[in-house]
Amino acid sequence: MNAPIRHHATPNEPLLSLFQRMLDEMEQKESVEWDADTGTLDASIYHDPAIYDKEMARIFKRVPLCLGHEDQLREPGSMIARDLFGLPLLLVRDRKGQIHGLLNVCRHRGARLVAGEEEVCRKGALSCPYHAWTYDLDGTLRTVPGAEAFPDLDKSQRGLRRIPVQVRHGLIWGIFDANATDIDVASFLGGIDDDLAAMELGPHRFYRQHARRRKCNWKLVMDAFQEFYHIKRLHARTIGPFFLDTKSAGEGVGPHLRVLVGREGLTEARQKRPQDWDMRRDATLTHMIFPNTVIVYHPDYTSHLGMFPTAADEILFVHTMFTPHEPQNEKEKSHWDRSFELLDGGVFGEEDLFISEQIQLGLKSGANNDFLLGRFEHHVRRFHSHIERMLKD
Ligand code: FES
Ligand SMILES: [Fe+2]
Known part of the structure; x- marks a missing residue:
């Protein structure tokens, strides 16, 4: 059964007022969105292993991290x-439909x-390949072959370890902490x-x-x-033409960020009533959810990006596409496939990730002890201040 097709979610108050600010922005010569100050970032934050270790301990193992969409685990047992x-x-959907975060480690040996790693599968239960201890999909230890060999075993104490x-x-x-x-x-x-x-x-x-690893x-x-x-420079050959140059309105929400970036059609949105403003078509809404998730709302699909650090100089970059419904026909499917490939290979792969790797290559050269942040780049500075505070606490 197909979900009803809707193209226009109803924005809430904060999104409407952000949209209004973006329209006001278009009228201004001097942007009201610019921060008064410029700033700098110490280049060592991108390669120092001691900073990396602190980030893992104080940020990545403490805060809730977004791991994907539940529709990826559609069926029980996936x-x-x-x-x-x-x-x-192991993210598992059990028979009752509940999703669990289990450690993929048998409690026998x-x-x-x-x-x-990165495996996606469907099973009725979790059976260990070594001695065949078998666990229910919720992690409960169900059967132990030759149970007489473990006279003191309390099965309730030997379920799979889990994270919340x-x-x-x-x-x-x-939360990536088996003690949480x-x-x-x-x-x-x-x-x-x-x-x-x-x-x-x-x-x-x-x-x-x-999902791929990049340096x-x-x-x-x-x-x-x-x-x-x-956007209009690095992405000049891909998505740049869809956007107005640095016409955006954004605001920090705790450690997170919501931003609207004006699309080419924004000029016409000025004639519309606020209830008709479209956060996906007149502008592109982006959420940065601290520390490592970005959600970009395109006109008819959504990009979800997870930046999972694997070393000071490496990430697992997980790009996922969500659509408002299953493709209704071949035309829609090929449109979404083409969009995915343009973003995944072109915009992210050959542009954003490529440039990040290029920066990484020069980090230890001594060319820059610090990086300059101009007045357009104040959200970046805010992001780093938040990290700094968390590393100090
Ligand atoms: S290690 Fe899993 S059953 Fe022995
Ligand atoms: Fe970009």
């Missing part, structure tokens, strides 16, 4: 194996239950929580995903999604 931040994680996982707005969130017991995504998101509800990501469908620090890629100065 699971994804992925090793992140030193934890071999530690064998991996699902062998591959919660589904909110269709997105799966988890609780997760509260709504309070972590703060004001962004209502934006995600307004943009109706919950009923979206998982369409395609490409750059995770923050270089995050920086690229928090300034719009480069």
Whole structure:
């Protein structure tokens, strides 16, 4: 059964007032969005292993991280194996429909239950290949062959270890700490929580995903999604022509960020009533959800990007496309396939990730002890100040 096709989510108050600010921005000669000050960033934050270790301990193992869309685990028994931040994680949907974050490690003598990394599969239960201890999809230890050999075994104490996982707005969130017991995504998101509800990501469908490792620090890629100065330059041959030069309005929401970037058709939006403003067609809404998620709302699909650090100079870049419904016909399917390829290979692969790797190559050359942030790049500075504060605490 197909979900009803809707092209126009109803924006909430904060999004409407941001849109109004962007229209006001068009009237100004001197941008009201620019920060009065310029700034600098110490270049060592992108390669110093001690800083990287602190970021893992104080940020990535503490805050809820977005791990994808629940539609990727559509059927009971579907699971994804992925090793992140030193934890071999298995995201599993159980028979009741609930999603669990289990450690992919047998509680007998530690064998991996699902062998591959990045593996997506479907199973009725989790059976260990070594001695066949078998776990239910919720991680409960169910059967132990030759149980008489373990007279003192308390099965209830030998279920799979887990991390706290919660589904909110269709997105799966988890805290990468096997000792954490609780997760509260709504309070972590703060004001962004209502934006995600307004943009109706919950009923979206998982369409395609490409995960790859690239040789750059995770923050270089995050920086690229928090300034719009480069859109008409770096992306001149791809998406640049769709946008107005540096016409944007953005605001920090706790550690997160919401930004609207004006598209070429924005001029006509001035004639429309506010209830007809379209956050996807008149402008491009982007959310940066601290620390490593970016969501970009295109006219008829959504890009979800996860920047998962694997070393000071390497990330696992996970690009996922969500669509408002299953493709209705071949034309729609080929349009989405072409869009995915343009973004994945062209815009992200050959432009944003390429330039981040180019920066990484020169980091230790001594050419720059610091980087300059101009007045268009104030969201980048805010992002780094937040990280700095978290590393100090
Ligand atoms: S290690 Fe898994 S059953 Fe022995
Ligand atoms: Fe970019």
